[in-house]
Each structure stands twice: as structure tokens, then as C-alpha cells.
Amino acid sequence: MPDQNSTSNEKPQNKKPRIGCLGVGWIGRHRMERVIDSGAAEVVAVCDPNKEAIDEALEAAPNAEVAGSLDWMLGMDLDAVMIATPSAMHAEQAIRALNADKAVFCQKPLARNAEETHRVVSAAKEVDRLLGVDFSYRHTEAMQQIAPLIESGELGDIYAVDLVFHNAYGPDKDWFYDVERAGGGCLIDLGIHLVDLAMWALDWPEVTGVQGCCMADGKPLDPQSPQVEDYATACVNLGDSVVDLSCSWRLSAGRDCVIEAAFYGTEGGAKLRNVDGSFYDFVAERYDGTSTEVLCEPPDAWGGRAASAWAEQLAEDGSYDPTIEKAVEVAKVVDRIYGR
Template sequence: MALKIGVLGYRFMGKAHSNAFARLPMFFDDAPDIERHTLVGRDEEALADAADRLGFAHTETEWEDTMNEVDVFYNLGPNHLHPEPSIAALEADTPVFCEKPLAPTVEDAERMAAAAGESDAIAGCAFNYRFVPAIQYAKNLIDAGDLGTIRHVRGHYLQDWGTDPDDPWSWRMDADLAGSGALGDLGAHTVDLARFLVGEQAGDIERVSGHTETFIEERPVENGDETRPVTVDDAYSAQAAFEGDAMGTFEASRMASGHKNDHTIAVHGSEGSLKFSLERLNELEVLRGDSRGYETVLVTDESDPYVEHWWPPGHVLGWEHTFVHEDYEFLSAVAAGEHYEPSFETATGVQRVLDAIEQSDERGEWVTVE
């Protein structure tokens, strides 16, 4: 019996996951059978067009009407729509996969995690960069002790789509709708990768010192003469202390001219270092022992994570493949009734770090992550 999939949202992430759904049976022989059943949105005409393009058999304009029609619910809507539909699905014991950041606020995230804990259904959060083969390769190196004692984790996520002050206002610029700006949208990925990569070796992030900044405080309304205030950050930076002796340095910006999607994370240990850049996502830079420089490892061999499902060695993968890997893992967990990571509880841990960074900026002091 195929799993009937319901999806809230048909734009950026809706397209990414719909593409992944279509690829799964082509490349992952053991993936569960799925049916793209119901697409949810507000605009009936645009929704019908999207359902046709993305391969969904049905549409709904009210998410409340979807829970009893599907076996799995994907919540890919704006941040302020993450809590209530996800909680409703979990209360109906329908597995949920939710976009990141998990919620606009830590309080909402905690409500979602509590609902997941009380439900018989699986709940996962969409940190797709965990599923880049090179990141999985890096995780294996760190867990095997190849880097020794972890000393420093550095991560940045730089984009430049917000540099023009004449670009229109969007929901991503409103604190009530988005929760935060670059911090939640981009920083969530960096914090999750840091915790994922070194958490077993260095412990969790214990305290932070943060700084946020809004450079353009008003934006024009699209197709209008008005402006609206920007109530979220355009950029952030943070220092972090892990439970062990490791330290972290994180930053993100929507105003970094010349950077389109530059997500870079580096880990330095007593016996070696590694560095990953999303803009070169098939490569991992690795430094071992007394080597004088980094070795560039092309992570495309059949023995590398996920690669056996795709092309011959050297035939590189792309950003869209991370969603195929992510959906394969989540839907396989649903079909088997097994735990999935990153879970809502794990994503709430990320949210607590983001919240502490905001608190630190407001208070001008180091803040302990509760």
C-alpha cells in the first residue's frame, strides 16, 4: 500500500520535495511506495496549476481538511504556519515532516516537540544539508576520531539577495511571520550542522554571545507606493561554547555581496581538520596529522554515503539530491515505524540556541542555552 502524501506549500520547498518524490522510485529501489495525494494552498487557481505540474491528484484550500486524507503530512509553509498544522497532524497520529526553522519562537517549537512526544507518529524537521554525501563522510571521520579532540567549529552562511533596498518586502522580513531573519533562515542550518557533526565528540552548545543587525529598516510593498518595516535581522554573528572545551564561531548574512549560497563549515581538532562548502558540495577538504596542507576529497565513489544510488564515480550530485536523500530517510522511517533524525526535539534544541543568540544581543552578555 502506497503512503499517501499531503503537502502544505507549493512554491520553493514544495517544488524541491515534489522533485524528490518523483526521483525516489527511480533511484532508491527499497524506498517505500508513495502517492502524491493532496496539495494544500490558498489560491485555488494557482493551486490547481501547481498540483498539475507537481503531480498531485487532489487539492485542498484548508489544511484542516487534509489530516484524515493522507498518511504523511509535509508542512512546507511559511514559518508562522509551522506550529498549528503540525500539531494537528500529530494529534491525529499522522507523521509530520516540517520545514526549518521548526517554528518562529522557541515556545512554539517546544509545543511542537511536546505534541510529537505525545503522538504515536514520527515527526521530522527539514535540515537537508545533513544528507549531503560529503557531510555524511565528514561525520564518519569525526566519529571515528580522525580529527582527535574537537577544538573549534566555524560556520558561515552568506547570501546577497537582500542587498538592494528597493527589493520588495516579504513575509521573511516580519518577526511575527518569520520569527527571525538570517538567524533563523540561515543560522538554523549552521547550528544544526555543528551539533550534528561534533555533538558526540564535543557535547552540545552550552552558552552563546550573539550580535544581530538590521541594515535596511524599511522595504517597499510590491506593486504599491507604501513601505513596511523590517522587523527581523539582516545578519548575525555569534560565539559559542560547547559543553566540552570546543568553541564555535557562527555568522550569516543576506547582505554579503558576491555570495549566492555560501554555506561553509569547518571543524578543527587536535589531529586534523576538515572544511565543507555548499558551493562545492561534492568535495571535502581534509587535513590529517602532520600534513602541510588540505587534501581535496571528491566524495562521489560508490562506497560514499548515498552515491551508489546515483551515477558512476566522478559524476557529481547537486543541491536537489539532498532532498531525495532526506525524503528517503524520513519516509523509510515512517514505513518501518522507526525513529527519525533530525526530530522535532532535535530541531527544538537548535531553536533554543537561536533564541539564546537573540537574548544575548538584547542583553549584551553571554547567555546560557536553556
């Protein structure tokens, strides 16, 4: 007898979800490959205007159909769509996929601002479909080591958090420098990762204050400027914690990048930091006065874990997960840093 409690979003046992990948440039292809490697889902369609990107995607998913458009893809027998397109397209594409009864995994940012983000989340809730966003730094082994120290109270009361993300190069695509297509510059590209990381690690305390400053070419930017920022700094009050953030493109930091998230409490501290300017290699350290304990070191293949975790959840139950509503709270903080 069929299970009377089952829903249309639950997959039959042993049947993998069928996924279409919209946008298979480097980041989209990498997330696609990690989902394939997880064994949780089957990639059956790919779509991208760049033929070279399609050819490389088909090397990983040789049986996938090449779809000519999102509409083409939504007409296929799919359970979900993974989106890795320019930021301005995220909200509209995600809502269209959700309204076509497809679950969605989207590159960050989920949308260009809090209002758009809320619309996407509301669409997922209305149709009862799983929605995920690629806040990947939560899934580093370094943060998986640090987060329990914060949650358990071993570091005491966290009163200060220092967040840094400097990229010495900046993006190589024109749309990143168009505020209408990107939603902003280095803050929404890089800083949003660390805003999410701090709010998640501290278990989503109330936001009691936000101050921010955005700059371009060494000069302050007006919030209404059509130019995107290449440097941003902010002070965010999360409950009793003071969070300081700085992020940039093309800053002269003496290395390819600087990525750090340090949490200081009344009983000790802990930090995630990148190694030798790497974008991918991280250590976690625990501090007690002047002593340092290394909690984990590279290697750590963390980059696609958010996508594979979403695919595994999709395979179990593709219905709406209300934890995605926290993405709206992150977007609200980013909006306030921008002065919107």
C-alpha cells in the same frame, strides 16, 4: 495470525503511506518530488493558495486531489502531511496534523522559537507519530564524508568550528521580513541550518555558553526590535569546542553565496564548502597541516534527502522517533543568540 507486537502506526506490507503536501511553492514542490522519486510514499493531496504552484505540483503528482484547506486535507485518508508554509504557521499546522493522527515533515524552522518547537515535539510524542524537520545539510555527501572523521576521532579532539552562510540576495517573500511571521531574519532562515549541522556532527555536546549579535542595515538590533536581522554572528561553546557562526542576507561577498562548515581538531581538519558561489554544489576537504585531500565533489542531488529519508522511515514505522527532540536543543541555541 496477526503480529501481536504490531502497532497502529505500522503500515501493512506493500502499502505505501499516503501523504498530503501543504504548501507547494518551490521548496515544498521540490521536497514533494523527491519523496515521489524515492518510491517510499504516495502523494495523494496538495494544498496551496497559489494556482500556479498547484498546477506545477500536479505535473509531478497528477492523481493528487487539490485540497482547499488544511482541515480539508486532515479529513482525507492520509498517513502524513508535509508542511512548507510561512514559519509562523508551522507549529500550529504541525500540531493540528499530529492531533489528527498524521505524521509530519516540516520545513525548517519547525517553529519560531524553542517554546513552540517543544510544543510540536510534545504533540508528536503524545500521539506517537513520526515528526521530521528539513535540516537538509546533514544529508549532503560532503557532510556524510566529514561526520565519520569526527566520530571516529581521526581528526583528534575538535576544538574549533567555523560556520558561514552568506546569501547575497535574501528572501523574495514579504513574510520573511516580519518577525511575527518568520520568527527572525537570516539567523533563523540560514544560520539555524549550520547550528544544527555543528551540534549533530559533534554528537550533541553540552551547550556551555552562547553569545550573539544581530544587526540590520549595519546597526545592532535590540532583541525586542520588530525588525529582523540581515546579519548575525555568534560564539557558541559546545563541550570543549568553540563554534563561530556568521550568516547574512545581501552581504557583499563577491558571489551569490558563501556556505562553509569547517571542523578543526588536534589531528587535522575538514571542511564542507560551496563551489563558485553555488547554493547547491559542495566539496568536502580534509586538511593535514598544509596538505589538502578532496573527499568528494559535485554533482550531488542532496536537496530532498531529508524528506525522502523521513518518507522511508514512515513506510517502515510511522511511530514517534525521539531523535526529533534535538530540534528543541537547536532552537534553544538560536533563541540564546537572539537574546530571548
